[in-house]
Amino acid sequence: MDPGRHPVAVLDVRGLEVRFPGAGAPALRGVDLHLNREKMVVVGSNGSGKTTLLRSVLGLVLPTSGSITLDGRDVGALRGATRVSTNLAEVYRLISLPVRDLAAVVARLKGGDLRELLARLHEFELDEVLGKRLFKLSTGQQKIVGDLFAVSFHPELVLLDEPFDNVDFSRRRRLVRLFQELPAAIVLNTHELELLRSFSGWSLSLLFEGHLLGPFSASDLDRLFLTRGAPPDALASMETSLGTFSVTRDAGDRPVKSATSLNALVEALT
């Protein structure tokens, strides 16, 4: 049986802790995440553990404790699960070739049609990059190419790390539309709270110092508050180096929507 043919319906992360050698604090602490064919945006500041979370799900980081399963199968035991994809640039460094040839390699490895990816690159006015190697592209171009690699070839679970970094406004809008319309489960990391309005209908989780809070609904953004302490009506709470904080609905210390980043929000409360 070809495991690549299995639909990837459920991502289940339980009690995930990641501690890097020599680092004082864990990068992720007891993270629980359950995704069932839905789209989720994870918001966190730089260094909060967003990328580590995605790298863990992909098996690029070994957990200190906890488990990660895709459709009930441990991620470490997966082979040929072609329906899972990501925009992380590091996974496309298999071979040093111009983008056109690299795209052909990725299409073959994913069992997809190269024309689909070439059409997307054309749609994003990136024909000029086809003859260049990835490292010769601008940071924004590299990011879009990674995004388009991730969403091509009919994925069922897409892990997107900061997909809008250094991407111009017009292409950001097109990427948002593409992610919205993609018939796949998505975990999208971003540090930009103001982007959340683009993702109404998606699940929302907040990541701070390795703690994952949520899920909430991105549509409820205007109703969510960050509150110092752990009031009884809190939706979720976390212990951080700066004290205990909670997410509350309709009332609290600071509205989440007012901040540009999660860090700014926490700093405003301390």
Next chain:
Amino acid sequence: MNLVRSYTKAMLTNPSLWFWAVAFMAFWLAIGAFVESQGVGQGRSTILAYTTSWYAIIVLFSLSMLSVAISNSMTYGTSALVYAFRFTRLRPEGYLGSLVGGSAMLGGVLSFVLLGATTGMFEARFRVPLWPADPVGLVAVSLLAGVFFMTLSVTLVLIVINYLGLRSSSFVGFVPLLLTFTLGEAQLYVALPRWLIYASPFNDLASLLYQGFSGEPATLVLGSSSAVLDWVWLLTAIALWIGTLTASSLLLLRRVRARQLEEGRQI
């Protein structure tokens, strides 16, 4: 699933590899042909032995540059390998097979180009025709040499990646080059024990290349009238080395760990 064409293309279009594996080696061939050749006698057999010795060692040096390239490439691609083995159709066997195919092709191409450079320069210097006695055998040994250097470098770099961390990876790529220098060069000047020559893959390859070019059996000291080596044993030994290294590469590939590039920063 294999990517032989892609890897062959990536190797053949790598300008750095061409510089170090061909241009830099051509420079040393020029030194051999026009500078160090002053004391070489005038008889054709002497000239042929001298030329062949240079060719055999230069091909090994050239292919050890391939080892450096492969080590570096794998160091940069650990996350890509882990991802590819889990979330694409690629398997460790297919990946290794692609590298074997690409390296064999490159071994053949490099050997052929260096053969042209060697005969061109040494014929110009000595005014004696120096075309190889067994071109087909020479190509076959060159393909084996490409595969040997690739499997050796993959084994070494994966030991570092999986168990030691990337800090050592910058250095391990040079191990094949250093061993080529130590063992390959030694056979030009010193009568190494027969068992050591048979056991050393670098000397097996140098001896087989010597025989393919000159048409004469290789000797303990290449190009001298010392004891003759048996090509069957040489070929058997290199086949065993390639088999062992291929198996170890595969085992290590199945356990490959994703490493962060910054781990490899030295200073």
